[in-house]
Amino acid sequence: MASTAKAIEPVISAAWGKPQSWTLDSYRQRGGYDGLKKALEMAPAAIIDEVKKSNLRGRGGAGFPTGLKWSFVPKDSPKPKYLAVNGDESEPGTFKDRYILENDPHMMLEGIAIASYALGVHTAYVYLRGEFKFQAQRTQAAIDEAYKAGIFGKKMMGKDYELNCYLVRGAGAYICGEETALLESLEGKKGWPRLKPPFPAVVGLFGCPTVVNNVETLASVPSILAKGADWYAKLGTDKSGGTHLVCLSGSVNRPGVYELPMQTTLLELIHDDKYGQGMPKGRKVKAVIPGGSSAPVLGADELDVAVEFEALKVKQTMAGSGGVIVMDDATCMVRSLWRVARFYAEESCGQCTPCREGTPWQTRLLRKIEEGRGEPGDIDMLSNVAASIAPYPPIGLGNTICALGDAAALPTHSFLMRFRDEFEAHIREKCCPFGDKPWGSYGDWS
Amino acid sequence: MAEPLFTPEEQKKFDAGIAEILSHYPPERKSAGMLPALRLLQELKGWLPQDGLRLVAKQLEVTPERAYEVASFYVMYHLKKPGKYVVDVCTNLSCSLWGAEKMLAYLEDKLGLKAGEANEKFTLRETECLASCGTAPCLQINEDHHENLTKAKLDAILAKLP
Numbered sequence: 313m314a315s316t317a318k319a320i321e322p323v324i325s326a327a328w329g330k331p332q333s334w335t336l337d338s339y340r341q342r343g344g345y346d347g348l349k350k351a352l353e354m355a356p357a358a359i360i361d362e363v364k365k366s367n368l369r370g371r372g373g374a375g376f377p378t379g380l381k382w383s384f385v386p387k388d389s390p391k392p393k394y395l396a397v398n399g400d401e402s403e404p405g406t407f408k409d410r411y412i413l414e415n416d417p418h419m420m421l422e423g424i425a426i427a428s429y430a431l432g433v434h435t436a437y438v439y440l441r442g443e444f445k446f447q448a449q450r451t452q453a454a455i456d457e458a459y460k461a462g463i464f465g466k467k468m469m470g471k472d473y474e475l476n477c478y479l480v481r482g483a484g485a486y487i488c489g490e491e492t493a494l495l496e497s498l499e500g501k502k503g504w505p506r507l508k509p510p511f512p513a514v515v516g517l518f519g520c521p522t523v524v525n526n527v528e529t530l531a532s533v534p535s536i537l538a539k540g541a542d543w544y545a546k547l548g549t550d551k552s553g554g555t556h557l558v559c560l561s562g563s564v565n566r567p568g569v570y571e572l573p574m575q576t577t578l579l580e581l582i583h584d585d586k587y588g589q590g591m592p593k594g595r596k597v598k599a600v601i602p603g604g605s606s607a608p609v610l611g612a613d614e615l616d617v618a619v620e621f622e623a624l625k626v627k628q629t630m631a632g633s634g635g636v637i638v639m640d641d642a643t644c645m646v647r648s649l650w651r652v653a654r655f656y657a658e659e660s661c662g663q664c665t666p667c668r669e670g671t672p673w674q675t676r677l678l679r680k681i682e683e684g685r686g687e688p689g690d691i692d693m694l695s696n697v698a699a700s701i702a703p704y705p706p707i708g709l710g711n712t713i714c715a716l717g718d719a720a721a722l723p724t725h726s727f728l729m730r731f732r733d734e735f736e737a738h739i740r741e742k743c744c745p746f747g748d749k750p751w752g753s754y755g756d757w758s
Numbered sequence: 759m760a761e762p763l764f765t766p767e768e769q770k771k772f773d774a775g776i777a778e779i780l781s782h783y784p785p786e787r788k789s790a791g792m793l794p795a796l797r798l799l800q801e802l803k804g805w806l807p808q809d810g811l812r813l814v815a816k817q818l819e820v821t822p823e824r825a826y827e828v829a830s831f832y833v834m835y836h837l838k839k840p841g842k843y844v845v846d847v848c849t850n851l852s853c854s855l856w857g858a859e860k861m862l863a864y865l866e867d868k869l870g871l872k873a874g875e876a877n878e879k880f881t882l883r884e885t886e887c888l889a890s891c892g893t894a895p896c897l898q899i900n901e902d903h904h905e906n907l908t909k910a911k912l913d914a915i916l917a918k919l920p
Contacts, residue, residue, distance in 0.1 A: 392784075404850045404887040437782075442797075442834045443846075443888050445901045478782040483793055483832030486886060500792030500818070502831035518787055561852035561891035568892045605851060605887075635891065637852055651851050655886055661831075757857025757864070757895065758909055 317580035317587070318573055320547065323535050323555050324528065325571040328415040334450050336457040339418035345463065347537035351426045352471050359430035363533065365541035367553030371408075372398050372489070372526030373604065373633045374715075375552070375621040378533075382523060384513035385431050391520040395428050395436040396498060396512075399451075399527045400482055400489035402441055403604035404655055405635025408557035408569050409527035413440070413447035416531070417454035421477070423530030425463055426537055428475050431523060435476050439494055442483040452479050486659035490714045491524040493661065504663045505714035528557055548574045551622050556634060558619055563595065563640035563752045564588035578602060578615040582638055592753035595640040599731070603632025605652045606719030608704070608726030612641075628705045629726070644750035645731040646738050649723055650678035656720035664712040670701040671720045682750075686739035691728065698724035763809050768802045776817050789820045792828050796835055805836035833885070834901075840881040843919055846898045847873070849884050852891035861895050861907060868916070 327333040327342060339345070351359050364379030385393060397420070401409040412420055424436050438455075440448050455477050458464045464477050485503045487493045493503035495517050516522020532554055536544045545553040552574055561567045564582055566589040572581065578600055582588040591597060597612045602619060608629040610617075617623050621631045639648060657671035677694045680686055702710035702721035710717035728735065737745055744750060764772055775798040779791040795818060799810045806829050815825040829835045836844075847865060849858045865882060866872055873884040890896040893905035897912075904915055 401889045402887060405852055405891050406887075407889040407891050410889050441889070442832070443898060443901065443903075446903060476782075480782075480794060481797060482834075483797065484834035484885075485832050497793060498790065499787070500790040500820075500828065501824075502828055518784065518790075559892060561894065562855045567852075567894070601851075637855075637891070639855065643855065648851060651849070651854055655850055658886055751854050751857070751859065754856050755854065755860070757860035 315585040317576055317584040319586065320555055320571070320573045322571045323544075323547070324412065324416075324419065324531055324557060325569070328411060333415050334417055334454065336418055336454070336461055339416065339422075343538060344418055344534070345422055345469070347534035348422050348425050348429075348463070349469060351429055351537045352469060352473075356430045356432065359426065359537070362541045363430075363536060366536040366544040367548060367551065368529065368532055368536060368544065369552050369621060370526055371528035371532070371556060371634065372491075373403065373630075375631065378525065378529055381513065381525075382427070382431060384511065385521045385523060386514060387432075389521050392435065392518075393431055393433045394517040394520055394522040395424060395431065395433045396491075396494060396517060396522055396524045397424060397436065397438040397527060397530060398489060398491065398494055398524055399438060399440040399444070399447075400486075400494060401444075401527070401633075402486040402489050402659075403606065403633045403635055404652065405559060405561055405601060405604050405637040406633040407559050407561075408634055410444065410447055411557075411569050412527050412531050413444065413451050417451045418458070419531040419534060420451075420527050421454055421458050421463070423525075423533035424477060425458075425468060425475060426533050427523065427525065427530060429468065429473060433523070434474050435478070437498055437517070438477065438479045439488070439498060440479065440481055441488075442481050444481070448479060448481055455479060485661075486655075487661045487714075487716060490716065493714065494524060495522065502661070504661050505716075507713055549618075549620060549622065552620060556620075558634045558636055560588050560636050560638070562636075562638035563592060563643065563754055564638045565590050565592065572619065574620040575618050577618055578610070578636065581619055581636060582615070588638070591638075591640055595642060595753050597638060598641040598643055599639040599645065599648075601635070601637040601723075603630045604635035605637065605655065606715075606722055607632045607635075608707070608722050609730060611730045628707065630707060640752040642746070642749070643752035643755070644682070644744055644746040645727055645734045646678060646682045647744065647746070647750035649727040650675065650682050652723045653678050653720070656716065660716060660720070664717065666701045666711045667717040667720060670697050670717075673697045674720070674724055681735060681738050682744055684738065684741075684743035686735075686742075688739065690739065691732065691735050694724060695728055698728075760809075763807065763813065764802065772798065772802060772813075780817075788818045789824070791818055792820070792825065793832075796825070796829055800835060805839045841876045842879050843899050844881045844883065844901075845869075846883050846885035846888070848886070848888045848890065848894075848896050850887040850891075852887075853894040853896060856894035858895040861897075861912065864909065864912075
């Protein structure tokens, strides 16, 4: 399809791919740290109000309004306050924060400085997933530059405000992207999520008030201060300000990270020349996961929907972390779900019984069906197991401490709702109808 | 007498590294340095030997059991000595849609190892999503990332490993 989707001036990705875009010099030439300069002339409460007015919503998965989250931090607490940056990007289909860290880490660091000043934070920890070796090097180099330039350290751009910023690398655990597991990990423990309440804003890192924000969320903050909350809010919808990064992967001709207006539909994202450039030759869309592998899957006839929190909520699915995974009509849905289920079984932390026991159970049933050993009753059993972890719809009924339980059950529920006949065919024919080619048009490696 | 864990050179790096790590946390929260400290130990030794875990625990003022608990929770820590090259292949959904399962089969064949097995030179593992779904398939060799892999590209990468 030709390029008809509404384009937008990029806010976050403007410098990506440009020479030396990750350096402080490059960032300053583009007006970098102007937002912080402006923030330092404002009262902290006014900054929080500005972020509230911008309608910025968290980009880590839950879409919680950022300004509101900031306002939950008690102002009169005698304890120190902390900012924890969630760069544990691990939700399958999600790879946007990686590009921010590689291409423009100062945009995130400026967001950290603004947030810290607004919240009264003097220590910020940037938690990156352990596998981000190169991204950690880039980020550390940028942090070092920021110290040298007098942005971090004893003074903040000349103002008497101390902020220290430390990079911490995880060590391979999806669960540490869950904010309370991240805090446990930052405290030097295994990543076992905490019961909420209390929420981290009140009892977070080391028992102190803590804000946990995603990398993209913080990278969105500088432009809100520099250009104004109204400008930012108007870029988006009534309930969600700004642009957002969407990660397109799977069976499309041009996978990648695209910065989109909130109004862009899944159909446009997949087919428009600016974005996915359509399906492999002769193929049609069969299924799309719209917000990372935990988001309920959509069928081919449900794609005329904006890739955005509210619009996807109406379809009982979610925009999550912005990971759109496309499967073409030569892809086996049982095999796909089995692979997703295996991920959650592998990454379950083992704390809650429904998830610890249920996720491997789902995996065993799916393997059995995919390998042609399925029996009548297996599909109902699979559905029951998923419902024991987390019933659906709606989203959020999980019987577990954290949302990993929901994340593991939602794919099962939604694949069975939309593609049950394919699961039945596997059992009936006692084999996978796709034979040794279950992965669609690009699944053959050479 | 048992061989010492560190050479004098390694000992110096370990001590300096621990001091730097501890400076990032409140003085009464030494145990928070566990993940970076384990990473430091692994960078020096290539894995996490038991006496190393005990030493980390001592420095952070926690029990050795705590160090072991953390080390065994995270997949990037090696509690057994791995091959010289640890190859982590992502086979998650987006990568499999671009041939990752076939790439893993090719590697198993080429290295003479099944996923999960190791020899002197290689540890071959299936791993979970590496946040590289738009440049699939991908893998990491000793944490160095390689993406958009074709057979030719992968062969060239493996051929360059000493």
